[in-house]
Amino acid sequence: MSLLSIRNLHASIGDKEILKGVNLExxxxxxxxxxxxxxxxxxxxxxxxxxxxxFTVTQGExxxxxxxVLEMPVEERAAEGLFLGFQxxxxxxxxxxxxxxxxxxxxxxxxxxxxxxxxxxxxxxxEEKKQIVELTANLASRSVNEGFSGGEKKxxxxxxxxxxxxxMAILDxxxxxxxxxxxxxxxxxxxxxRRPDNATIVITHYQRLLDYIVPDFVxxxxxxxxxxxxxxNLALELEEKGYAWIKEELENSNK
Amino acid sequence: xxxxxxxLSHCDTATVQLPQSMASVQKExxxxxxxxxxAFAKNEVWRNVDFSDFMNDELLVxxxxxxxxxxxxxxxxxxxxxxxxxxxxxxxxxxxxxxxxLGNGVVIGSLRTAIAQCPDLxxxxxxxxxPVNNSFxxxxxxxxxxxxxxxxxxxxxxxxxxxILGVADHEKSIFxxxxxxxxxxxxxxxxxxxxxxxxxxxxxFSNTVTEIVIDEYARLDHYKMQNLNxxxxxxxxxxxxxxxxxxxxxxxxxxxxxxxxxxNEIRMDGEHCDVQVHGLYLMDxxxxxxxxxxxxxxxxxxxxxxxxxxxxxDNAHGSFNGHVLVCDGASKTNAQQSNKNILLTDKAxxxxxxxxEIYNDDVKCSHGSSIGQLDEQALFYLMxxxxxxxxxxxxxxxxxxxxxxxxxxxxxLQQQLRExxxxxxxxxxxxxxxxxxxxxxxxCHFTIDVSAI
Ligand SMILES: Nc1ncnc2c1ncn2[C@@H]1O[C@H](COP(=O)(O)OP(=O)(O)O)[C@@H](O)[C@H]1O
Ligand SMILES: [Mg+2]
Numbered sequence: 001m002s003l004l005s006i007r008n009l010h011a012s013i014g015d016k017e018i019l020k021g022v023n024l025e026x027x028x029x030x031x032x033x034x035x036x037x038x039x040x041x042x043x044x045x046x047x048x049x050x051x052x053x054x055f056t057v058t059q060g061e062x063x064x065x066x067x068x069v070l071e072m073p074v075e076e077r078a079a080e081g082l083f084l085g086f087q088x089x090x091x092x093x094x095x096x097x098x099x100x101x102x103x104x105x106x107x108x109x110x111x112x113x114x115x116x117x118x119x120x121x122x123x124x125x126x127e128e129k130k131q132i133v134e135l136t137a138n139l140a141s142r143s144v145n146e147g148f149s150g151g152e153k154k155x156x157x158x159x160x161x162x163x164x165x166x167x168m169a170i171l172d173x174x175x176x177x178x179x180x181x182x183x184x185x186x187x188x189x190x191x192x193x194r195r196p197d198n199a200t201i202v203i204t205h206y207q208r209l210l211d212y213i214v215p216d217f218v219x220x221x222x223x224x225x226x227x228x229x230x231x232x233n234l235a236l237e238l239e240e241k242g243y244a245w246i247k248e249e250l251e252n253s254n255k
Numbered sequence: 256x257x258x259x260x261x262x263l264s265h266c267d268t269a270t271v272q273l274p275q276s277m278a279s280v281q282k283e284x285x286x287x288x289x290x291x292x293x294a295f296a297k298n299e300v301w302r303n304v305d306f307s308d309f310m311n312d313e314l315l316v317x318x319x320x321x322x323x324x325x326x327x328x329x330x331x332x333x334x335x336x337x338x339x340x341x342x343x344x345x346x347x348x349x350x351x352x353x354x355x356x357l358g359n360g361v362v363i364g365s366l367r368t369a370i371a372q373c374p375d376l377x378x379x380x381x382x383x384x385x386p387v388n389n390s391f392x393x394x395x396x397x398x399x400x401x402x403x404x405x406x407x408x409x410x411x412x413x414x415x416x417x418x419i420l421g422v423a424d425h426e427k428s429i430f431x432x433x434x435x436x437x438x439x440x441x442x443x444x445x446x447x448x449x450x451x452x453x454x455x456x457x458x459x460f461s462n463t464v465t466e467i468v469i470d471e472y473a474r475l476d477h478y479k480m481q482n483l484n485x486x487x488x489x490x491x492x493x494x495x496x497x498x499x500x501x502x503x504x505x506x507x508x509x510x511x512x513x514x515x516x517x518x519n520e521i522r523m524d525g526e527h528c529d530v531q532v533h534g535l536y537l538m539d540x541x542x543x544x545x546x547x548x549x550x551x552x553x554x555x556x557x558x559x560x561x562x563x564x565x566x567x568x569d570n571a572h573g574s575f576n577g578h579v580l581v582c583d584g585a586s587k588t589n590a591q592q593s594n595k596n597i598l599l600t601d602k603a604x605x606x607x608x609x610x611x612e613i614y615n616d617d618v619k620c621s622h623g624s625s626i627g628q629l630d631e632q633a634l635f636y637l638m639x640x641x642x643x644x645x646x647x648x649x650x651x652x653x654x655x656x657x658x659x660x661x662x663x664x665x666x667x668l669q670q671q672l673r674e675x676x677x678x679x680x681x682x683x684x685x686x687x688x689x690x691x692x693x694x695x696x697x698x699c700h701f702t703i704d705v706s707a708i
Contacts, residue, residue: 050639078641090636094654103650104640164640
């Protein structure tokens, strides 16, 4: 059985249909990359999987660990192990990263029937996970994302992923706005968190990130559907030929 | 007899007899009431305020100290060491001397006793901080029963904070008029914590006036905490007069109360004064809160900064009225006013009116106000990390309050206030019968680690 199974997923916002029948199977230990031109539904797919109520699912199903997550509230999906690294992380003035994470870790533990971590256990965990993305000490005491640079925001997303240890992480444009050093740190962080019993979806616009996070599968999402699937070489081909190539191929096959 | 009738028919016979030097102030107050009655609805400053409920009620005015054996009231804030002054049902309560004269010249205790024993010191404050400009002030001036008197001489640094515990625990519905006077001498500094707490669910209407003089180069840190039952009304007027280079930090936190009016008037009589007035109010059910701040800049080079934040739930109703007056001579004035509100329901309302009145061109003044809901994107972000909606909302509300809480300069007090705000936001505080200050915290379970914020 797949870890995540998406079948014929349709979703809209208002009366505008954005996802038009997405199919995707992901197994433990795999890294999938979803690529595609802007505005074709990549972020929407991620948002629908984790339960953003802005979008309405009109057809299809999302099965995670054998459970139909479309019927679960956002926080339960998260506690089941679904994590979204946001394309645009939200600023929350007045809430420090450590408070945020301590609350999140303990609420998830509660959901799983575990005792909350004590203050010292939590601090220890945080110190350990900070190393993964080379997060500086003072960042954790600052308000969540407030006044962070683009790179700091993305590092912070991966730090949160490390803290919460999700079964399935979806990283939405984690590479955008990063210089090469930050990109390397973020990608290394993701690689360190990779295990045989978890899986990752890397949504990206550019092939560049995939030099560091090598995917098992590459999918191209175009006009609300996955139109092409291949291995890491598909990303290289796409980089070389450009997205127009996909459009042409599609038009040819439709003839 | 209704409260209104009681005041209007008795205001010319003072409850506490003042010496000749101050009696004229009482006469002026009685005349003011005679002329104006309680017809203040036309008055812009009192327009939002409605205490008719209490004014039309028949309430008992306690006439003397509570009977023995006296309950001893203590403040239970962990690690906060204060000198406590208790005002119970309108009268100063102590098992020692009603007025203490400490070695360093500090005088603290009952105002009633101070008027008898050291009228010269009382006269430095009484009636000097404001004209008689409203009927509630006039009623208090004419008829106050007792209150706290604090005199800090020049060049004294009072290390231990003073704490006024205003306690209401009468078995009847009561009307209280207490008056507190505070003098902080030149180059001196004082931290004053003022708690108003209900100890039972009986109706209590309190018309309190506090007059404060902060002399040259002196500093006052003034913290006000209000946690009253839903049947209570509180008009809490504070008048401050500052001399040159004086500093005031005022922090008022209204946790609970049926109807609260916080009325502040601050006048700066010299250059280089610095004023910060902060307020936080967390109201729900049918509660009302009105915050009024008047700041008069009459001299150059003074700063004033106001920050008021509130969360209104259920049918709660509130107003913020800020008035900064910058007079002709007050060049290089720096004045800021800010009022931010979160309304949690469609029924909750807030009337926000920051107002700058400026007669000098060489000033930096700004004001702003906002009314909104919790940020949906932030809620989604928190919930995506596994945080349940209730906790997520509490966390965001708490974060909203933090801007005010972090200006509290005493660490144990700040810690206590954070815990209280959190419990209030989780709906736990109003269930406490006793003063929350002394209620044990170990039976409350915090899901959020407030110490880490
Ligand atoms: N809140 C919204 N309101 C209206 N349209 C939206 C909203 N969010 C996304 N869309 C539309 O959905 C489509 C897909 O967007 P998105 O999933 O963000 O694409 P991608 O991540 O692939 O760039 C776009 O046409 C975008 O304009
Ligand atoms: Mg996107």
